[in-house]
Amino acid sequence: MMEPLEFTFGACKSFIRFEDSVKLSDMTSRKDTVTVFDLNTYSLFGKDTSNPVVLNPGESSKCWQSVEKIIRKAVHSGLGRDGVIIGVGGGVICDLASFSASIYMRGCRLVLIPTSLLAMVDAAIGGKTGININSYKNMAGTFYPAEEICLFIKAIKSLPFREYKAGLAEAIKTAMIGDADLFNLLSEKIHEIMDRQPQILKEIIHRCIIVKGRVVEQDFREAGKRAILNLGHTFAHALEAVSGFKHWNHGEAVAWGLAKAVELGERIGVTEKGYAHSVKKILSDYEYRLETGGSISASELIQAMHADKKKRGGMMRLVIQRGICDTFLEHIEDGQIRAILS
Numbered sequence: 322m323m324e325p326l327e328f329t330f331g332a333c334k335s336f337i338r339f340e341d342s343v344k345l346s347d348m349t350s351r352k353d354t355v356t357v358f359d360l361n362t363y364s365l366f367g368k369d370t371s372n373p374v375v376l377n378p379g380e381s382s383k384c385w386q387s388v389e390k391i392i393r394k395a396v397h398s399g400l401g402r403d404g405v406i407i408g409v410g411g412g413v414i415c416d417l418a419s420f421s422a423s424i425y426m427r428g429c430r431l432v433l434i435p436t437s438l439l440a441m442v443d444a445a446i447g448g449k450t451g452i453n454i455n456s457y458k459n460m461a462g463t464f465y466p467a468e469e470i471c472l473f474i475k476a477i478k479s480l481p482f483r484e485y486k487a488g489l490a491e492a493i494k495t496a497m498i499g500d501a502d503l504f505n506l507l508s509e510k511i512h513e514i515m516d517r518q519p520q521i522l523k524e525i526i527h528r529c530i531i532v533k534g535r536v537v538e539q540d541f542r543e544a545g546k547r548a549i550l551n552l553g554h555t556f557a558h559a560l561e562a563v564s565g566f567k568h569w570n571h572g573e574a575v576a577w578g579l580a581k582a583v584e585l586g587e588r589i590g591v592t593e594k595g596y597a598h599s600v601k602k603i604l605s606d607y608e609y610r611l612e613t614g615g616s617i618s619a620s621e622l623i624q625a626m627h628a629d630k631k632k633r634g635g636m637m638r639l640v641i642q643r644g645i646c647d648t649f650l651e652h653i654e655d656g657q658i659r660a661i662l663s
């Protein structure tokens with residue numbers, strides 16, 4: 322059994338527990354809860370839930386209409402401020418449930434039960450909430466950590482393989498930012514990891530949460546250091562937007578974005594020799610696509626990157642690495658970005 326983790330995010334504490342089995346009905350059948358599922362997680366875990374909200378799976382649900390549905394359900398169920406909104410699902414459901422909890426009666430209690438690897442290592446941890454506006458990701462949101470996050474590693478077995486790999490890309494990113502031993506583990510145990518062996522998954526998730534939790538504890542509202550967690554993400558969000566959120570899922574776009582981030586670091590002459598190669602090797606070993614193919618132009622991507630919220634003034638500020646666990650933010654001219662995208 323893994324030890325529970327505890328972090329202080331802003332004024333709130335988040336407890337993170339690893340469970341071998343979760344009796345969700347014990348939590349969700351209480352009258353003072355509203356539980357948010359997607360169709361997939363509802364069919365797996367929704368039985369006996371008192372006030373369920375069931376949304377379509379996928380990024381298109383991450384919108385105002387879903388938030389309104391959750392809040393209407395809370396109002397109709399008589400949920401008070403001391404009631405709990407529970408999110409059971411991947412990143413979309415965690416972000417939506419968290420955003421809704423943060424604004425319902427100016428903030429009610431929040432519990433998350435992430436069921437995807439991506440949500441376990443990233444979306445559920447650290448209190449970022451959000452919805453998309455048109456094709457722009459997370460354009461409206463708040464900082465609102467869950468008081469409790471319950472990790473049921475066995476849920477990962479039920480994920481489609483492509484979605485599982487999307488989470489692995491975030492794990493690779495987290496290792497690059499803060500855990501060289503995890504990077505080595507991910508490089509060396511590809512077979513066991515692709516096979517989703519629970520023991521190694523537990524270790525990966527535990528280590529990722531520690532890296533992310535420590536960064537967020539230092540900078541909950543992303544005034545500075547937290548932005549390093551966006552390594553590869555300005556590239557990734559642009560690719561997702563330009564391809565209409567269809568051909569690349571978030572993790573696949575992040576894997577591509579990580580490759581571009583290290584190429585950019587090399588191009589501007591700050592990244593140590595061999596590092597970009599080692600990053601691209603691990604990404605290739607996990608069979609991520611590192612090229613977009615001919616159909617997407619550098620200009621389209623750069624325009625979408627400018628629309629991303631990490632822009633300050635005219636020049637983009639991107640996350641760059643000198644090497645593993647050595648990450649910083651730098652203003653970059655469009656010409657440098659065009660050179661690696663062309």
Ligand code: GLY
Nearest residue numbers: 443447449550551
């Ligand atoms: N996913 C990046 C962050 O939580 O800051």
